[in-house]
Amino acid sequence: NAGVTQTPKFQVLKTGQSMTLQCAQDMNHNSMYWYRQDPGMGLRLIYYSASEGTTDKGEVPNGYNVSRLNKREFSLRLESAAPSQTSVYFCASSDKRRSGANVLTFGAGSRLTVL
Amino acid sequence: QQQVKQSPQSLIVQKGGISIINCAYENTAFDYFPWYQQFPGKGPALLIAIRPDVSEKKEGRFTISFNKSAKQFSLHIMDSQPGDSATYFCAALTWVDYKLSFGAGTTVTVRA
Numbered sequence: 732n733a734g735v736t737q738t739p740k741f742q743v744l745k746t747g748q749s750m751t752l753q754c755a756q757d758m759n760h761n762s763m764y765w766y767r768q769d770p771g772m773g774l775r776l777i778y779y780s781a782s783e784g785t786t787d788k789g790e791v792p793n794g795y796n797v798s799r800l801n802k803r804e805f806s807l808r809l810e811s812a813a814p815s816q817t818s819v820y821f822c823a824s825s826d827k828r829r830s831g832a833n834v835l836t837f838g839a840g841s842r843l844t845v846l
Numbered sequence: 847q848q849q850v851k852q853s854p855q856s857l858i859v860q861k862g863g864i865s866i867i868n869c870a871y872e873n874t875a876f877d878y879f880p881w882y883q884q885f886p887g888k889g890p891a892l893l894i895a896i897r898p899d900v901s902e903k904k905e906g907r908f909t910i911s912f913n914k915s916a917k918q919f920s921l922h923i924m925d926s927q928p929g930d931s932a933t934y935f936c937a938a939l940t941w942v943d944y945k946l947s948f949g950a951g952t953t954v955t956v957r958a
Contacts (some may be wrong), residue, residue: 776947781944834880834939835889837895
């Protein structure tokens with residue numbers, strides 16, 4: 732059972748380049764999320780998708796776009812990368828259970844460096 | 847501005863000792879308070895969680911203490927082991943929007 736799979740695991744970009752981070756989950760979860768993790772700041776929500784066909788901004792959406800391609804896949808795009816977007820990006824999914832909840836299941840992360 | 851404040855940023859404990867991590871929140875609408883454990887190069891994984899109507903929850907060597915009136919909660923790791931060395935995040939969410947707000951994280955190092 733793969734859970735949440737993210738690609739690529741590592742990426743180096745130059746300022747101004749674009750790229751897309753891919754995420755897929757095989758748990759039949761309705762909700763999917765993109766977080767970024769920076770030292771001393773914990774994880775901050777970039778965008779989330781409550782269900783297929785819907786997306787909403789999180790805490791730090793500027794410079795990013797997302798696409799919920801289908802129920803399984805949720806991609807994050809950087810149109811013009813900036814050094815401030817150097818971070819580790821995590822995709823997560825949830826079935827939004829309220830009891831015994833696992834809450835969010837995270838992928839292994841994608842480490843992005845923007846030079 | 848972080849909705850959940852976590853301290854300390856890091857701590858070192860001897861094997862067999864107790865690790866204590868503290869978190870505080872302001873939003874009284876939070877419905878659920880999970881703790882996540884993260885090893886280097888891995889994603890966060892749920893460790894233990896508590897509802898605000900419960901004052902304490904224990905799972906093995908891990909205990910959450912919750913003080914609703916003070917809007918504070920803490921994680922205690924008893925009999926700390928080298929394998930517990932990781933970064934720990936407290937978090938909170940409301941059932942309505944189901945978006946986790948994370949603390950800044952605490953790096954725990956357990957010395958053998």
